Amino acid sequence: MELLIDLFYSVLFIAWWISIIKYRRNVKSWTGNWLWAEKILWSGWTYVLMILIWLFLIFFWVIYPFGGMEFLLWNDQIDYWV
Numbered sequence: 001m002e003l004l005i006d007l008f009y010s011v012l013f014i015a016w017w018i019s020i021i022k023y024r025r026n027v028k029s030w031t032g033n034w035l036w037a038e039k040i041l042w043s044g045w046t047y048v049l050m051i052l053i054w055l056f057l058i059f060f061w062v063i064y065p066f067g068g069m070e071f072l073l074w075n076d077q078i079d080y081w082v
Helices: 002-022 024-031 035-040 045-066 068-072
Strands: none
Touching (some): 002 024, 002 045, 035 045
């Protein structure tokens, strides 16, 4: 049952992030230019960074219900510094 709930949330969030990527011009009109991205990187990088962040979040919600986050953040609890 927990897997079904995780799958439901994954599909919901993936659809949400894809719709945000699709309507990124509206989102940028709400948020404006990210001045640090425009200054440190080149002009027009606000769109690129928005898309990269949202693609990362889509990847997160694809691997989440199948235990991918536990695999990525796995710690074997062995203290190597002692």
